[in-house]
Amino acid sequence: MNRIVSREVLNSETVMLDIEAPAIARKALPGQFIIFRVDELGERIPLTVAGTDTEKGTVRIIFQMVGKSTMQLGRKQVGETIASFVGPLGRPSELDHLAGKNVAVIGGGLGTAIAYPQATYLHKIGAHVDFIAGFRTKDLIILEDEMRAVSDNLYVATDDGSNGKKGFVTDVLKELIDAGKHYDLVIAIGPLVMMRAVANLTKPYDIDTLVSMNTIMVDGTGMCGCCRLTVGGEIKFSCVDGPDFDAHQVDFDEAIRRSKAYLKQEAYDREREKEKEESHRCRLTGEVRHE
Numbered sequence: 628m629n630r631i632v633s634r635e636v637l638n639s640e641t642v643m644l645d646i647e648a649p650a651i652a653r654k655a656l657p658g659q660f661i662i663f664r665v666d667e668l669g670e671r672i673p674l675t676v677a678g679t680d681t682e683k684g685t686v687r688i689i690f691q692m693v694g695k696s697t698m699q700l701g702r703k704q705v706g707e708t709i710a711s712f713v714g715p716l717g718r719p720s721e722l723d724h725l726a727g728k729n730v731a732v733i734g735g736g737l738g739t740a741i742a743y744p745q746a747t748y749l750h751k752i753g754a755h756v757d758f759i760a761g762f763r764t765k766d767l768i769i770l771e772d773e774m775r776a777v778s779d780n781l782y783v784a785t786d787d788g789s790n791g792k793k794g795f796v797t798d799v800l801k802e803l804i805d806a807g808k809h810y811d812l813v814i815a816i817g818p819l820v821m822m823r824a825v826a827n828l829t830k831p832y833d834i835d836t837l838v839s840m841n842t843i844m845v846d847g848t849g850m851c852g853c854c855r856l857t858v859g860g861e862i863k864f865s866c867v868d869g870p871d872f873d874a875h876q877v878d879f880d881e882a883i884r885r886s887k888a889y890l891k892q893e894a895y896d897r898e899r900e901k902e903k904e905e906s907h908r909c910r911l912t913g914e915v916r917h918e
Contacts, residue, residue: 629712632685634705637769640691641737642701643677649684651676651714657744658720658871660841661686664710665699672696673866675741675841676715686712689740689769695899720745720814720837720871726752728811731803732778733759733796733825735817736767741839742816743770743777750777757782757808759799761821765790797824810834815874818842819883826874836874840865842886856882 633645651661660675678687692701703709722745730749734742739760749756758778762768763786775781782799783791792799800813813836815825822838829836840856854865859876863869 628708629710630708631703631705632683634703637689638767640693640767641689641740641769642692643687643689643740644700644703645680645683645685645687646709646712647684648686648712648714649681651686651712652679652681652684655679655686655715656719657722657748658839659715659717660866660870661688661712661714662716663688663696663700663712665696665703666710669699669710670696672700673716673841675839675870676744677740678744678747686714689737691737717841717866717870718868720748722748722754723752725749725754725812727754729755729757729809731757731759731800731810731813733761733800733813733815733817733821734774735761735796735815735821736763737769738815738817738821738839738842739770739774741841742814743773745814745816746774747777755779757803757810759784759796761785761796761799761817762790763787795824796821797828800825801828804832804834812837813874814838816841819879819886822874822877823879823883826877826879830875837871838874838877839870840872840877840882841870855885 628647630647631644632647635643637643655676660673662671662673664671674688674690676686677689690697692698732742732746746756746758756778757780758774759782760774761784765785768790784794784796784799785791813829813834815822815836816839819842826836856863856865857878858872
């Protein structure tokens with residue numbers, strides 16, 4: 628159990644793993660997440676489920692190597708195991724009522740991997756899906772073929788214009804709306820500033836908008852309070868009350884301030900892990916020896 632059966636490096640920052648976890652694979656729904664520990668002394672880290680294969684009994688996770696635990700997980704190879712892999716947790720996204728409806732699914736950066744299961748489910752139940760994916764540059768684009776397969780239209784935007792439209796996902800969405808496209812729902816998943824921008828755009832058009840606040844989760848059980856946020860003037864916890872919330876009710880400014888609390892520690896851990904990796908690098912072949 629918890630054995631890595633597939634590993635793929637999607638870009639310089641992002642790794643995709645398929646983990647052997649048949650019980651979770653049978654139950655997990657779009658929007659839910661798992662909690663992993665790399666080893667017995669490791670910290671608990673929540674990651675959104677990026678896909679499941681019930682026949683193989685595997686759960687797919689896609690993550691950026693930004694801190695100590697994700698860097699350790701990213702170095703794991705096929706056949707290795709991790710200490711714990713628990714889930715599914717969180718409330719699944721409520722999507723069944725959108726059959727036959729028009730939905731814009733927006734993913735920003737790594738958020739694309741989380742938006743992909745939503746688009747897959749919507750496509751399966753017969754919704755009309757426009758997938759808008761935004762990245763800093765073409766070298767960071769992930770899941771392009773997969774996104775195209777589960778959408779009626781795929782629109783890619785890059786900050787530098789190296790692929791698709793030059794600009795942001797909000798530029799694409801505004802053009803589509805102003806051109807007469809009607810959406811029953813917009814789903815936005817990605818960096819907090821991106822989701823705030825989408826919410827600010829759709830509010831004047833009175834378009835229902837859903838965001839995933841998974842990015843601020845830490846403990847995953849509601850005990851630590853780190854994922855506390857204000858929604859419609861009430862205190863909510865992303866991991867137990869969400870992670871999906873009405874975008875027009877979320878206090879994004881507060882969430883963004885809270886998310887910055889860990890940047891210094893993440894940077895410190897990232898440098899320590901890089902130093903550790905270099906100390907295990909063979910001077911003849913350049914390969915990293917895994918313990």
